[in-house]
Structures are given as structure tokens and as C-alpha cells.
Amino acid sequence: MTPPTHAMQIFRYAEQGSIRFLWVTATNPAVSMPELARIRSILAQDRLFLIVQDIFRTETAELADVVLPAATQGEKAGCFTNVDRTVHLSDKAVEPPGVARPDLDILLDYARRMDFRDRDGQPFPQWHDASSAFDAWVASTEGRPCDYNGLSHAKLRSAPSGIQWPCNSENPDGTERLYTDGKFFSAPDECESYGRDLVTGTAVEETEYRALNPDAKAVIKAAAYLPPHERPDPDHPFALITGRTLYHFHTRTKTGRAPQLQAAASEVWVECSAADAAALELREGDLAEITTPRGAVRARVRISGIRDGVLFLPFHYGYWDADHAQRAGHDRAANELTPTDWDPVSKQPLFKTAAANLTRIADGLGVPAPAPTTTGSRPVGDHVPPTRGGHAATDTTRQPTQVETP
Amino acid sequence: MSKIELVLRELHRSENSLARDLLTVADRHRVEHEIFHTARDVARWSHDHVRLIAGSAAAHDLHLDPAPSTGSPALLERLTHRTSELLGRRPEPGLLLLADLRRLHRKAAGVSLDWELLSQAAQAMRQRDLFELARRCHPQTLRQMLRQMRWANGQLKIVSPQIIAS
Known part of the structure; x- marks a missing residue:
């Protein structure tokens, strides 16, 4: 059997022209994938029909032929499973705004309009809502390690903390530990x-x-x-790694709109060591340019405890809330710089092995970098005002949990 | 020249040739990122073998270059890079990729037979050091040959449906 096609390879097929129709749901490759100039040029092709389905107008949606507005958690019913095997039911609390609809409704509507049929001539897929879709999934897990056969929406609704699979006749309340x-x-x-x-x-x-x-x-x-496929050399003497900050998730589609989180890490920064900063005459908060053979990013410098010869850029910052210059220059997103290369086993892009150069662009006038003073971006000096939550972050009032009875 | 020298020469030649082919295939399909990077990664194994073979051959007064032969001249290399990038948006190079993977598979199989030959010849002729080379390297190199072969086979499996059916 042909193995499933991973995301990086799907983009390659779209680039080479054998994929002409791409439907992106709930992700933002125009910021999260490596080598963004390439990703934009693939998604912008006239020969590629691009549908983007998301809850906000993302950078990827800007490149779409059709945008399908989707509902978010709390606006739809459905299950999710944690990495510790706990299955949760998340019920609908409010109606989605405007014409937004749950992802499942959109896909089922598409299937019906396309008149997809199974071998018996019945509408395909057979399920018609979140509960019947879940039941079909449950049926497919029978006898497998992840046996869901004891689970249903009704059962999960009676277990607000969720139930860990396998859940079946032998383990009616789920299984806390495997391999006992x-x-x-x-x-x-x-x-x-x-x-x-x-x-x-x-x-x-x-x-x-x-x-x-x-x-x-x-x-x-x-x-x-x-050895890494791209190693530092005299033109690009730094090892560039990209990654996350505690305060944002992925491309900030949601966390960038949460005021407390946005305030804690409001703009892209670059981390470098005190010794490297001294050699380049960089001070905390100075504006610098980070370049690789693929592009350039401008960011203010946080002098942190990172090791000498290594630079760190958070990858969360795209262009939906960028200023005009950043938008025009495509010089805010860390993935402008990363190479198209992935691990052959997991197919995960390699975000930690680019070689980069760092140059000083402008004096920061003593204003520190917009990086959190907590976690890995903690400054080496003590003259940076600490990242604190303030009033909004210590609000302890809670909305009552809505639990519907079946 | 003794026959064992011939065996060593042939092994040295075939490992070099496999490495060169891997690098050429990488360059020719630079826009197929996984092919490009993995072909270069596994070419290193053949380079290591070339060095080991040359080291053992020296004791038999046989001079073999421990440095891997670089193959195509730099100009040609740049040309294949550039061609690969120019054709990156067209489907035709796909068929060439299938042919390249098929040739790599065949060639890696040939190299593994050359190692087998060395192992047998060294035992028959009681060439302890060469037998040691083959014994020490053979299981490891044979495994690496097989891994190179299986890689070519696996990639063929992955890319052929899209190339043929599209």
C-alpha cells in the first residue's frame, strides 16, 4: 500500500503541479511552514485552487480562492483525545458568529452537494452529525489497542473529566495505566x-x-x-534555531487576540548571548537583521543566557497584525529563514539547523526587546522590567460550567 | 596483479561509483527535498567504505585513493542544480527520478556482492587482514548497502503512484 502523503510532500506535489486542489483546515502554513517565500509562491499559483477553512482571517486565508469561516471550540460539539489517552466531550455553549459553521458541518455539506455515495449507493459518509461520526469512529476501534467501544457522547457527558481509552466491556470506566x-x-x-x-x-x-x-x-x-545539512560558515556564522514562547500558540491566531498573552510577548525578538552581542556591539533592544540564504527578519535583540554562536527566533509572528513595512518586506516571520528539509521518519520540518548572519540595524535607545523576562528569554541584565500578568491575569471569576443532561 | 588486487580495485571502484551516483541523483532532484538530503546522507556511508578499502589496500602495495572521487565537474554540477530548479514546477522529471531510483537499487546490490566476493576471496587465500576488513566491515557495510537499496525501493514506492497516475 502507498504510505499516506505528509504535508511537506503535499506542498511539493502542489509545487510540481500534480495537485491542483488544496483544502487547508485549521492551520496556517503561510506562517508555520519552512521557507515561507516558497510556500507563498506555491499557494499563490493560479493553477492551484485553494480553500482555507479557519476561524480568523489568517495569512493563508489571504492567499485563498475560497474562504470558509469555521466555528471554534465552545461554538460546536465534538470529542478530543489528549496525549494521555483521555477522551473529552466538548459541548456547544454559544452559537458561532455570523455565517461561521463547525468544520464537520462544512465537510458534510460538501459531501452531500458532491453527492458522494458508498458502494451500496448510500450517501457517504453515512454519519450526519458529531455524535453519529463519533459512533462510526468507535466502531472502527473494536479490538484495537485504542478501543473506544464503551464510549459515546452520552457516556462522556456523564464524565466531565473525561475517560481514558481503552474503554470497553473489560474496562467500562476506561484504563488509567497501560503495560501493567x-x-x-x-x-x-x-x-x-x-x-x-x-x-x-x-x-x-x-x-x-x-x-x-x-x-x-x-x-x-x-x-x-x-551532521546538519546546513552548517555555520564565515558568511553565516550563527546556528539559528526557531521555536516557541510560553505565551503564544502556533501562529498566534488565537493567543495574539488574548490581551494578556499578547502583552507578555507583543512582537518578534531575537535572542543572542552576551559575548556575541558584545562582539557585534549590540545592546539589549537594538534592532538587528537576521539573514539566511532564504530571507531576512528584523527583530529587536534580547541578550539572554543562550549559548554563544546560537540565535533564537520565536516563529509565532506572521503578518495579520504586522505593520506596513513588515508586511511589504516579509521580514517578521522566522520561517522566512528556515530551510525546506525534514526528518525522513517523522516528516517533521527541521526548524533547528539553519545557518544565519546577524547585523545591527539601529539603536534601541535603551528600550528593551519585547521578549518575556520569564522562561528561556530571561535577560542576562536586571534592568529590564519584569513580565507580569497585572489585573486581568489574576481575575479569578469563573463562568459556571454548562453541563447538559442527556 | 594478483586477483585479490582486482577484487579490491573493483570494490573501490564500485563504492566510489555508487557514492557518485547518489550525489548526482541528489543534484538532479534537488527540488525533491527528501531525495536530495537523504541521498547525500547515505552517500557518506560509501565514502567511509572507500576510505577503509584504501587503508587495507595500502598493506598490499596497492595504492587506492582514500578520498572519494568527486565525479562530475563543478560546472556540470551547477548546471544540474539549476536545471532541477528550473524544472521544479514541471512534472516530467518525475519519470527520470523513477529511472534513477531503479539504477541506484541495482548498483547498491552490485556493491554488496563485491563485498561478498572480497570476504570469500580473503578466506580462500588466507589473507587475514583482508578477511578482517571484510569481517569487520562486511556486516556493517552490507547492512548499509541494504539500507541504501531499501531506501531506493521505498522511495520508488512512495513517489511512483503520483508520478505515473498524475
Whole structure:
């Protein structure tokens, strides 16, 4: 069977022209993917019909042929499962604004209008709302490690803290701990996949996996060192890593609109070490330009405890709330700088291995960088006013929880 | 020249040739990012083998270059880069990629047979040091050959449906 096509490869197919129709739901590749100039040029192609479905007008929506406004959590019913296997039901509390609709309603409406049919000539998919879609999912998990067969919307509504799968006739209240018998799900007939070669990403064949005799035991693989594909050199002497701050999620679509979070980390910054700052005659708050072969970002400098030779840029800042110059120059988003390269196993883009240069652009006039003084962006000097929540952040009033009875 | 020298020469040549092909395929398909980077990563294994073979050959008064041969001249390399980028928005290079992956698979299989040959020859001729080279390197290199082969096979599996059907 052909393996599923991962997001990076989907973009490659769109670039090369074999994908002409792309439907992006609840994500913002025009800010979150590496090498944004490339991503924009792919999404802006006339030959690509782009639908963007989201709750706000994102940078990706700006490139769309059709925008479908979606409802957010609290405006729709549905389940989600935490990484600790806890399944929660999230009921609708308020109506979505304007013409926004739940993602599921949009997709089902599309399927009906396209008149999709299954082999029996019945409308496909067979389900018609969140509850019937969940029941179909439950049916597909029977006998699998993630058995949901004891779960339904009604059952989850009676368990406000959620229920951990597997939940079935043997474990009617769910399962807090797995592997209590000391056995992993690694038997060849039980495991989900046979794993991959950690360097090439090639799937391990069944016979090869069986030869490991992995029944109930873990398979431990060594990954030999591979040098980064882009290493610092005299033109780009710094190792650039991009990442997160505590106060924002992903491309700030929601957290940038939460006043307390926005105030804590209001604008992009770059972190560098005290020794590197001294060598470049940079002071806290100075404006600097960070360049790689793919682009340039302008950010104010936070002198932090980061190691010498390394720069850090948060990737959250795109262009929806950027000023005119940032918008025109595309010099705010960290992913302008990152390379198109991914881990062959997980298919995760490599956001930590670009080589970059740093130059001083303007004096910060003593105003510190807009970076939080907590977490990794803590300044080395003590003359920066601390990041504090203030009144709004210590508000302890709570809305009563809405629990509907079935 | 003894026959074992021939075996060493052939092994040295075939490892070099595989590495060069991997790098050429990487350059030719620079816009296929996973192919580009992984082909270069696994070419390093063949470069390591070239160095090991040259080291052992020296004890037999056989001079083999421990540095991997660079293959295509720089100008040609730049040209393939540039062509790859210019054609990056067209579907035709896809068929060339399938042919390239097929050739890499065949070539890696050939190299693994050359190692087998060295191992057998060294035992038959009681060439302890060469047997050691083959014994020490062979399982590891054979595994790496197989990994190079399986990579070519796996990529072919992944990319062919889209290339053929689109």
C-alpha cells in the first residue's frame, strides 16, 4: 500500500503541479511552514485552487480562492483525545458568529452537494452529525489497542473529566495505566507498524521485523550522528534555531487576540548571548537583521543566557497584525529563514539547523526587546522590567460550567 | 596483479561509483527535498567504505585513493542544480527520478556482492587482514548497502503512484 502523503510532500506535489486542489483546515502554513517565500509562491499559483477553512482571517486565508469561516471550540460539539489517552466531550455553549459553521458541518455539506455515495449507493459518509461520526469512529476501534467501544457522547457527558481509552466491556470506566503486565504492544501481529530506518526513513518490512522477535519487548534503535545539512560558515556564522514562547500558540491566531498573552510577548525578538552581542556591539533592544540564504527578519535583540554562536527566533509572528513595512518586506516571520528539509521518519520540518548572519540595524535607545523576562528569554541584565500578568491575569471569576443532561 | 588486487580495485571502484551516483541523483532532484538530503546522507556511508578499502589496500602495495572521487565537474554540477530548479514546477522529471531510483537499487546490490566476493576471496587465500576488513566491515557495510537499496525501493514506492497516475 502507498504510505499516506505528509504535508511537506503535499506542498511539493502542489509545487510540481500534480495537485491542483488544496483544502487547508485549521492551520496556517503561510506562517508555520519552512521557507515561507516558497510556500507563498506555491499557494499563490493560479493553477492551484485553494480553500482555507479557519476561524480568523489568517495569512493563508489571504492567499485563498475560497474562504470558509469555521466555528471554534465552545461554538460546536465534538470529542478530543489528549496525549494521555483521555477522551473529552466538548459541548456547544454559544452559537458561532455570523455565517461561521463547525468544520464537520462544512465537510458534510460538501459531501452531500458532491453527492458522494458508498458502494451500496448510500450517501457517504453515512454519519450526519458529531455524535453519529463519533459512533462510526468507535466502531472502527473494536479490538484495537485504542478501543473506544464503551464510549459515546452520552457516556462522556456523564464524565466531565473525561475517560481514558481503552474503554470497553473489560474496562467500562476506561484504563488509567497501560503495560501493567510489563508487555509492550510490539508483537508482529499486534503492533501498529514495523517502524522505520532512522536515517533513510524507509519502512521496515514484515519479515525483517519478525526476525527481531519483538514479542512484548521494546525495540531500541541507535541513531548514528548525521551532521546538519546546513552548517555555520564565515558568511553565516550563527546556528539559528526557531521555536516557541510560553505565551503564544502556533501562529498566534488565537493567543495574539488574548490581551494578556499578547502583552507578555507583543512582537518578534531575537535572542543572542552576551559575548556575541558584545562582539557585534549590540545592546539589549537594538534592532538587528537576521539573514539566511532564504530571507531576512528584523527583530529587536534580547541578550539572554543562550549559548554563544546560537540565535533564537520565536516563529509565532506572521503578518495579520504586522505593520506596513513588515508586511511589504516579509521580514517578521522566522520561517522566512528556515530551510525546506525534514526528518525522513517523522516528516517533521527541521526548524533547528539553519545557518544565519546577524547585523545591527539601529539603536534601541535603551528600550528593551519585547521578549518575556520569564522562561528561556530571561535577560542576562536586571534592568529590564519584569513580565507580569497585572489585573486581568489574576481575575479569578469563573463562568459556571454548562453541563447538559442527556 | 594478483586477483585479490582486482577484487579490491573493483570494490573501490564500485563504492566510489555508487557514492557518485547518489550525489548526482541528489543534484538532479534537488527540488525533491527528501531525495536530495537523504541521498547525500547515505552517500557518506560509501565514502567511509572507500576510505577503509584504501587503508587495507595500502598493506598490499596497492595504492587506492582514500578520498572519494568527486565525479562530475563543478560546472556540470551547477548546471544540474539549476536545471532541477528550473524544472521544479514541471512534472516530467518525475519519470527520470523513477529511472534513477531503479539504477541506484541495482548498483547498491552490485556493491554488496563485491563485498561478498572480497570476504570469500580473503578466506580462500588466507589473507587475514583482508578477511578482517571484510569481517569487520562486511556486516556493517552490507547492512548499509541494504539500507541504501531499501531506501531506493521505498522511495520508488512512495513517489511512483503520483508520478505515473498524475
